[in-house]
Amino acid sequence: xxxxxxxxxxxxxxxxxxxxxxxxxxxxxxxxxxxxxxxxxxxxxxxxxxxxxxxxxxxxxxxxxxxxxxxxxxxxxxxxxxxxxxxxxxxxxxxxxxxxxxxxxxxxxxxxxxxxxxxxxxxxxxxxxxxxxxxxxxxxxxxxxxxxxxxxxxxxxxxxxxxxxxxxxxxxxxxxxxxxxxxxxxxxxxxxxxxxxxxxxxxxxxxxxxxxxxxxxxxxxxxxxxxxxxxxxxxxxxxxxxxxxxxxxxxxxxxxxxxxxxxxxxxxxxxxxxxxx
Amino acid sequence: xxxxxxxxxxxxxxxxxxxxxxxxxxxxxxxxxxxxxxxxxxxxxxxxxxxxxxxxxxxxxxxxxxxxxxxxxxxxxxxxxxxxxxxxxxxxxxxxxxxxxxxxxxxxxxxxxxxxxxxxxxxxxxxxxxxxxxxxxxxxxxxxxxxxxxxxxxxxxxxxxxxxxxxxxxxxxxxxxxxxxxxxxxxxxxxxxxxxxxxxxxxxxxxxxxxxxxxxxxxxxxxxxxxxxxxxxxxxxxxxxxxxxxxxxxxxxxxxxxxxxxxxxxxxxxxxxxxxxxxxxxxxxxxxxxxxxxxxxxxxxxxxxxxxxxxxxxxxxxxxxxxxxxxxx
Numbered sequence: 001x002x003x004x005x006x007x008x009x010x011x012x013x014x015x016x017x018x019x020x021x022x023x024x025x026x027x028x029x030x031x032x033x034x035x036x037x038x039x040x041x042x043x044x045x046x047x048x049x050x051x052x053x054x055x056x057x058x059x060x061x062x063x064x065x066x067x068x069x070x071x072x073x074x075x076x077x078x079x080x081x082x083x084x085x086x087x088x089x090x091x092x093x094x095x096x097x098x099x100x101x102x103x104x105x106x107x108x109x110x111x112x113x114x115x116x117x118x119x120x121x122x123x124x125x126x127x128x129x130x131x132x133x134x135x136x137x138x139x140x141x142x143x144x145x146x147x148x149x150x151x152x153x154x155x156x157x158x159x160x161x162x163x164x165x166x167x168x169x170x171x172x173x174x175x176x177x178x179x180x181x182x183x184x185x186x187x188x189x190x191x192x193x194x195x196x197x198x199x200x201x202x203x204x205x206x207x208x209x210x211x212x213x214x215x216x217x218x219x220x221x222x223x224x225x226x227x228x229x230x231x232x233x234x235x236x237x238x239x240x241x242x243x244x245x246x247x248x249x250x251x252x253x254x255x256x257x258x259x260x261x262x263x264x265x266x267x268x269x270x271x272x273x274x275x276x277x
Numbered sequence: 278x279x280x281x282x283x284x285x286x287x288x289x290x291x292x293x294x295x296x297x298x299x300x301x302x303x304x305x306x307x308x309x310x311x312x313x314x315x316x317x318x319x320x321x322x323x324x325x326x327x328x329x330x331x332x333x334x335x336x337x338x339x340x341x342x343x344x345x346x347x348x349x350x351x352x353x354x355x356x357x358x359x360x361x362x363x364x365x366x367x368x369x370x371x372x373x374x375x376x377x378x379x380x381x382x383x384x385x386x387x388x389x390x391x392x393x394x395x396x397x398x399x400x401x402x403x404x405x406x407x408x409x410x411x412x413x414x415x416x417x418x419x420x421x422x423x424x425x426x427x428x429x430x431x432x433x434x435x436x437x438x439x440x441x442x443x444x445x446x447x448x449x450x451x452x453x454x455x456x457x458x459x460x461x462x463x464x465x466x467x468x469x470x471x472x473x474x475x476x477x478x479x480x481x482x483x484x485x486x487x488x489x490x491x492x493x494x495x496x497x498x499x500x501x502x503x504x505x506x507x508x509x510x511x512x513x514x515x516x517x518x519x520x521x522x523x524x525x526x527x528x529x530x531x532x533x534x535x536x537x538x539x540x541x542x543x544x545x546x547x548x549x550x551x552x553x554x555x556x557x558x559x560x561x562x563x564x565x566x567x568x569x570x571x572x573x574x575x576x577x578x579x580x581x582x583x584x585x586x587x588x589x590x591x592x593x594x595x596x597x598x599x600x601x602x603x604x605x606x
Contacts, residue, residue, distance in 0.1 A: 066486070132289035
């Protein structure tokens, strides 16, 4: 009986993952990732130093804010609104586009492996790379900020665990979506940035059903911290905030991931990549 | 996977593992506060059980050595009798031995009268042997509670109570009703662990938010649940129905040459805050009229400032040293 000489998709994806993880971690993009994730940690170190050195601690409007509130504020403003979408855009769009730009896609596609395995392997490498960098960063911020201002680690720990789940869900959804964008569109980075920082904030801010066509709508429903009301935009967000249930959000994010990966895999299998000479 | 990628993955997983492990231990077992972590209020709050109806603090040394206290001491020389009596009974010289005091009170949930539980935590320099001997002379007995030595004494009367004294740490004495002293031991032993059912007041976010607001710039403060206290006070119905809908109250003062402070009431809703604001404003107007030509009273009335926000009313005052001089003379 004749057997298919081409390895199965999952086995091939694992090989691509093994190769891509190292490339992704030690690339120039990782420097940007380090700066992006080092920022909140440095801010947390500064806040902790102020709280430890000065008896009055760090004060807002004359009162010392609870460490749990500061941590929630940082999760909302830094991780959910900036870091997670930005990582999704930069890494997700680059999964295939970088190989095309570097003209190395031919080497991958001439191997005896399914083309979608290349995308899947690179997607898993992106996920592991970002998760292994983002979660320790959040963990450090948590242990630096939470014990200030009267809160204890024990009180806030359950929300840290749910934050981890939410961040992994966000990285998965944004990564899959922008991986699809990277396989279909010529200038994926610009489209990705416009989507993450133009379309999403504008639509989430407005009333109506269009917000359901964003990742942020479902992701923000998983956040247990109180949404900060630091600016008129945030206040508008609170007014028009329509929160889907956790189950709905998880199902919606899973659908986004699966659909986007399937569509991206389909595009990679059928598209003819013409390398510029 | 190259060696440095493998090391990166290991280090990253190690950070996550250690962090999650520490968090789980804190959540299920409880960990003591680290020396580098600082909470609002004095460190003794880690012994205070969570649901205190009243929590108060005084920096005894600052108050005792303040100019205002010296003036009052000269004006009312007989005031040291209580101090001398305390020294005879316990060997504690309030002026030199006690640094600061934290007090808390808990209404008795089973009754509607005011007799509840309470505890005073005093930090300073104490002669433990002398205090224990004096307590034993007054009939106190030594009990062991989970490895902590308690000196327990009973007080007879219409409502017999048991009081206890214990040295939680060198230089930290706790004195109060026996049940609360035992609860304080439990709170400290559990390391403020919510899972053990004995969390400290540090986990009472509502109360600690108020404490954070009072902690800086004041050498004495008190905060309490007004609604809990009034529900346990035997007030006639026509008075209790007229009371404003206050949930929390707080008093903070800085005692030095003069007296500066703020009284604050958190109300149930915006209407209650507005009503309370109007009532106090009326009293202030009346007070200013009554002050007449007495400059000391006039100065004091002028220092009163009414403020607040949507659901709170605050009254701040700043009585300068000259006012006390004028009253004294």
